[in-house]
Amino acid sequence: MYKDFNGNKVYFSTGGLNLVNDKETLCFVHGAGQNHYSFTQQIRYFVSQGYNVVAPDFPGHGFSEGNQTTSIEEDMLWLAELLAFLKIEKATFIGHSQGCLTILELAEKKPELIMGLVFVAGAMSIPVNDFLIDTSINNPEKAYDLMVTWGQDSYGSFSISDWPGHNHLAEGNAVMKMNEPSVLSTDLKSCNLYENGKQAASTININCLAVLAKFDMMTPLKKGLQMVENIKQCDYKILECGHFLPIEKPKELNSLIKNYLNSLK
Amino acid sequence: MSEKYKFDTMSLHSGHVPDKETGSRAVPIYQTTSYVFKDTDEAAALYNMEVGGHLYTRISNPTIATLEQRLASLDGGVSCVACSSGMAAMHLVVTAICSSGDHIVASNKMYGANINLLQHTMTRFGIETAFVNPNNLEEIEKAIKPNTKLVFGEVIGNPGLDVMNVPEVAKICKEKNVPLAIDATFNTPYLMKPISYGANIVIHSLTKWIGGHGIAIGGAIINGGNFDWGNKEKFPTISGPHFAMNGISFWEEFGPSALTAKIRAEGMYNFGPSLSPNNAFYILQGIETLSLRMKKHIENTKMMLEFLKDNEAVSWLRHPDLEDHPDHKIAKKILPLGSGSIIVFGIKGGRDAGKAFIENVKLSSHLANVGDAKTLIIHPGSTTHSHLSSEAMKMSGLTDDMIRLSVGLEDIEDIKIDFEKGFKAASKISNKRS
Numbered sequence: 137m138y139k140d141f142n143g144n145k146v147y148f149s150t151g152g153l154n155l156v157n158d159k160e161t162l163c164f165v166h167g168a169g170q171n172h173y174s175f176t177q178q179i180r181y182f183v184s185q186g187y188n189v190v191a192p193d194f195p196g197h198g199f200s201e202g203n204q205t206t207s208i209e210e211d212m213l214w215l216a217e218l219l220a221f222l223k224i225e226k227a228t229f230i231g232h233s234q235g236c237l238t239i240l241e242l243a244e245k246k247p248e249l250i251m252g253l254v255f256v257a258g259a260m261s262i263p264v265n266d267f268l269i270d271t272s273i274n275n276p277e278k279a280y281d282l283m284v285t286w287g288q289d290s291y292g293s294f295s296i297s298d299w300p301g302h303n304h305l306a307e308g309n310a311v312m313k314m315n316e317p318s319v320l321s322t323d324l325k326s327c328n329l330y331e332n333g334k335q336a337a338s339t340i341n342i343n344c345l346a347v348l349a350k351f352d353m354m355t356p357l358k359k360g361l362q363m364v365e366n367i368k369q370c371d372y373k374i375l376e377c378g379h380f381l382p383i384e385k386p387k388e389l390n391s392l393i394k395n396y397l398n399s400l401k
Numbered sequence: 402m403s404e405k406y407k408f409d410t411m412s413l414h415s416g417h418v419p420d421k422e423t424g425s426r427a428v429p430i431y432q433t434t435s436y437v438f439k440d441t442d443e444a445a446a447l448y449n450m451e452v453g454g455h456l457y458t459r460i461s462n463p464t465i466a467t468l469e470q471r472l473a474s475l476d477g478g479v480s481c482v483a484c485s486s487g488m489a490a491m492h493l494v495v496t497a498i499c500s501s502g503d504h505i506v507a508s509n510k511m512y513g514a515n516i517n518l519l520q521h522t523m524t525r526f527g528i529e530t531a532f533v534n535p536n537n538l539e540e541i542e543k544a545i546k547p548n549t550k551l552v553f554g555e556v557i558g559n560p561g562l563d564v565m566n567v568p569e570v571a572k573i574c575k576e577k578n579v580p581l582a583i584d585a586t587f588n589t590p591y592l593m594k595p596i597s598y599g600a601n602i603v604i605h606s607l608t609k610w611i612g613g614h615g616i617a618i619g620g621a622i623i624n625g626g627n628f629d630w631g632n633k634e635k636f637p638t639i640s641g642p643h644f645a646m647n648g649i650s651f652w653e654e655f656g657p658s659a660l661t662a663k664i665r666a667e668g669m670y671n672f673g674p675s676l677s678p679n680n681a682f683y684i685l686q687g688i689e690t691l692s693l694r695m696k697k698h699i700e701n702t703k704m705m706l707e708f709l710k711d712n713e714a715v716s717w718l719r720h721p722d723l724e725d726h727p728d729h730k731i732a733k734k735i736l737p738l739g740s741g742s743i744i745v746f747g748i749k750g751g752r753d754a755g756k757a758f759i760e761n762v763k764l765s766s767h768l769a770n771v772g773d774a775k776t777l778i779i780h781p782g783s784t785t786h787s788h789l790s791s792e793a794m795k796m797s798g799l800t801d802d803m804i805r806l807s808v809g810l811e812d813i814e815d816i817k818i819d820f821e822k823g824f825k826a827a828s829k830i831s832n833k834r835s
């Protein structure tokens with residue numbers, strides 16, 4: 137769905153349906169260099185489960201126009217304003233990768249918005265090595281390649297998919313190419329700069345869920361587990377896959393999120 | 402393009418790892434029409450294309466999906482749909498994108514059935530095609546109209562062996578915002594990957610070199626995921642509302658794979674040209690040796706060209722690797738490993754000599770296919786086009802002395818000996834004439 141928001145054309149996927157006032161809302165927050173297609177196999181599934189879904193393309197990503205945000209704090213403010221604009225008072229936020237930093241920050245600064253929190257392949261900080269940042273600046277397409285190939289475990293690398301006929305390596309690459317070339321480096325720099333994750337995690341007072349990837353080379357499992365330890369009540373599950381978990385293990389992720397949502401009721 | 406493994410590794414492994422439960426190293430043949438749903442939730446999710454999975458083999462099947470994933474990875478595409486034949490693939494692409502009132506620009510040097518589908522069948526449904534010279538860039542550009550929804554060509558044309566300048570045609574298509582679909586049957590991804598040159602859709606007849614054994618008919622569509630379908634007025638079938646699934650836009654929900662989703666949700670659902678799981682398995686066996694076979698096809702083709710070049714019974718010889726071929730330069734650029742293993746040549750003595758040649762070779766099989774591991778030949782003048790006069794054949798770009806040879810993997814010396822026998826019989830006819 138397209139809306140004019142803050143003077144820009146902004147896109148957020150709702151799974152093809154209009155938002156309805158009396159339904160609970162799930163907000164999917166994508167990661168660095170990604171857009172709403174990270175959650176293709178989650179969005180319409182949860183719409184069918186009876187939720188409103190909002191999966192925005194952050195400015196400059198996917199179909200959204202506007203100047204890209206340059207820090208996690210700005211990402212958080214943009215998201216909070218978008219929800220206010222859509223008159224959504226509370227939601228369960230599902231972040232992937234950089235999206236986890238955004239929702240950690242949101243949990244600390246706007247706790248009134250939070251119904252539930254799901255961290256997918258996330259951590260409290262995502263330091264990015266200089267090589268990847270340099271490559272993302274000088275040769276974005278090479279950086280997409282690196283991220284996509286690091287991001288899948290050997291199943292994904294052999295184009296194994298539950299989704300008949302899909303080759304996630306090329307597809308992940310195509311999704312990243314839909315963004316402006318400068319988007320990835322700006323996102324990676326935002327990740328690198330963010331230092332408030334530990335503090336933000338310590339303020340969370342609700343039950344959360346973390347779904348982590350055993351073979352994650354972007355946000356290593358160890359760092360995901362540190363986040364779990366720093367949140368008062370955070371269940372976690374480890375799936376045997378790489379960083380692009382929503383694509384590699386969609387059914388397992390959907391089932392875990394579904395159980396978590398039921399536990400909030 | 403992102404790939405972790407190289408071509409030969411992908412040919413053997415893409416789309417499959419040993420089965421978790423049984424350990425089966427080979428790809429299992431899932432000979433089933435349907436799949437038991439875990440619960441009603443899962444059933445609804447599959448029908449609605451919310452998550453991946455299988456519900457009915459007309460739409461998808463695990464053995465076929467392995468083939469699709471292997472083909473997508475070899476061609477560098479985001480996704481693939483395999484189907485019952487190369488012609489089914491072509492039909493699926495046209496009907497996914499075009500509706501009555503739309504227009505296509507296509508090469509006039511394509512496989513006969515590709516031309517017939519556009520010229521005689523699609524026109525009955527209100528889809529018109531302008532046929533153009535595949536290497537006249539100006540003509541292609543001029544032929545594209547506001548209602549043109551597809552540009553179509555073959556990398557190596559059948560049977561004329563014209564080579565399309567895919568990178569330059571792709572540039573024109575990009576500028577005009579029209580998807581470029583390429584039939585890559587004659588090159589296979591081993592010799593050339595059209596997506597890497599800017600094409601958006603690749604079509605294969607799997608029946609030929611990809612299978613390589615001549616035992617299974619099949620086709621595939623590989624989606625490059627590199628076309629922007631966002632213009633709802635121009636591409637309503639992809640970005641406008643779908644007739645089912647709450648009227649979703651495939652473009653908004655599936656992005657790079659929107660075309661694939663459309664083909665599966667409409668073409669496979671409503672036309673039903675599904676591949677059989679058994680044939681998918683056979684074709685997978687072929688792909689395992691694709692690069693080995695293509696290397697030998699090319700090697701044998703080179704030797705056969707040498708042999709035919711100096712042969713007295715041969716009046717003319719055509720192959721894009723020969724310097725006198727009009728598309729030699731572009732062939733060298735986009736097909737550096739070789740321009741396929743089809744050779745066409747003229748036999749001295751015309752139609753009757755051609756007939757004598759065909760009737761006197763033994764090892765080379767006289768049949769309608771190409772791309773088999775075995776050497777195949779056909780003489781259009783005494784078979785597919787026997788009802789046409791010499792003049793009428795010329796009008797369709799053929800001559801009555803023309804032989805089409807699909808070079809196989811035999812020891813080339815044996816094929817040469819076989820050909821000598823055919824040439825001897827042919828020359829008796831041509832000598833009688835002169």
Ligand SMILES: Cc1ncc(COP(=O)(O)O)c(C=O)c1O
Nearest residue numbers: 486487488512559586606608619
């Ligand atoms: C270039 C080309 N495309 C498509 C086809 C059609 O393939 P199939 O016979 O698998 O339908 C053929 C078959 O000869 C062909 O040569």
